[in-house]
Amino acid sequence: MRITFYRTRRGQEQLALDEFLTSAREEGYDGVEDVSMPEGLEKYGLKLKGTYQSTNTSDFTQHAKELEAGVRNLLEAKPFLISLQTGKDHFRFDQNTQLLLMSRRIAQERKVTIIQETQRGKCCFAVHIARQYLEAMPWLKLDLDLSQWFTVAGGYLEDQAESVELALTRTVHVQARMGEMDDPEQYLAQWDKVVAQHRKMGTPELGFTCDLEMKNILMSRYVK
Numbered sequence: 001m002r003i004t005f006y007r008t009r010r011g012q013e014q015l016a017l018d019e020f021l022t023s024a025r026e027e028g029y030d031g032v033e034d035v036s037m038p039e040g041l042e043k044y045g046l047k048l049k050g051t052y053q054s055t056n057t058s059d060f061t062q063h064a065k066e067l068e069a070g071v072r073n074l075l076e077a078k079p080f081l082i083s084l085q086t087g088k089d090h091f092r093f094d095q096n097t098q099l100l101l102m103s104r105r106i107a108q109e110r111k112v113t114i115i116q117e118t119q120r121g122k123c124c125f126a127v128h129i130a131r132q133y134l135e136a137m138p139w140l141k142l143d144l145d146l147s148q149w150f151t152v153a154g155g156y157l158e159d160q161a162e163s164v165e166l167a168l169t170r171t172v173h174v175q176a177r178m179g180e181m182d183d184p185e186q187y188l189a190q191w192d193k194v195v196a197q198h199r200k201m202g203t204p205e206l207g208f209t210c211d212l213e214m215k216n217i218l219m220s221r222y223v224k
Contacts, residue, residue, distance in 0.1 A: 001199050003222045006049050006209040009034035021046060033209050037077050049173070049207065050079030051117070058088065060095050068102055075110055081207075082107075082114045083143040083173065087123035093132065096123035100137060115172055117143040126152045131163040134170055142167060144194070145175035146187055156186045168193050176210035176218060188221070195222055 007024040009032060015023070017037075021044045024032050031047030041048050052074055055066035067086065074082060084103055087096035100116065100123070107114040116124050116133075124130040124142070127149045134140055144167065150156055157164050171194050178187055191208075198206045208218055 001195075001203050002205045003195070003218070004030040004047075004205050004207045005215045005218070006031045006033045006047075006207055007211075008032070008209050009037075027212055027215070029215070030207070031080075033083075036074065037079075048077060048079040049209070050074045050077060050082040051084075052082065053085045053119075058090075060091060063088070063091075064099060064102065067099060068106070071103065071106055071114070075106075075112065079112070081173065082112060083117045084114060085117050085119040085122045089121050089123070089125045089129075091123065096133070097136065099123070100133065100140065104137075104139065113141070113172070115141040115143045117175065118145045118148050118167075120148045120152060127157055127160050127163045127167060131166055134166055140170060141172045142170050143173045143175060144168070144171040145177065146190060147175070147177050147179050147182065150182065150186070151179060156183070164190065165193075169197065173207045173209070176208045176214050178214075191218075 005028070007027070007029045009020065012020055021032065021041070024046060025044050029046065031049055032041070033049040033051055035051050035053060037048050052067070052070045055063050055070070057063050057066065071082065071084065086103060087099045103114045118124045118130060124133060125148065130142070153160070168190060174191055174194060176191065178184060195206060210218065
């Protein structure tokens, strides 16, 4: 299995696009993560992981329309993978489920992989809530950001180990970021499980979105 690394555009918007892409290539990234990117990344030797951070409207009907429009627009850039921050933490379970089913329908229609980021304020904002969706939808896959869940829980989720284990089995991409005061070993121990499970399954590729310092840590840990 190949471990791949993606540089996020979030927090790097001040860089000109060419500068951002050139530096990503020079720093040894396999691809970039962005909410919008033109085609032609192949000239930089990079792949595109598309992201959609969802609409801010709290009106469910409008939210659904904007989410679908945003995803379909992003597809024009031909990302190999799309990660969504779907729904709202205050939407009803059935409403967020409708949005998740919509993303699945688009994925099947356009033959692209669409996964869900575990982001605060969105449908999978906490591990115990994400578990409900994962149990109801066996096809649901995650872009795992443990820093979000640790912050929401105010701890490392030792008391919700079963829910965490389920989430790890559905993780197909990792947001490798940590809070400033967090214990790195708490993250690495869980990421190790994700890597081990994908190696066991024979997954061709597992991606991490990370900064350069974390990329170097993960390379020394997982890339032999």
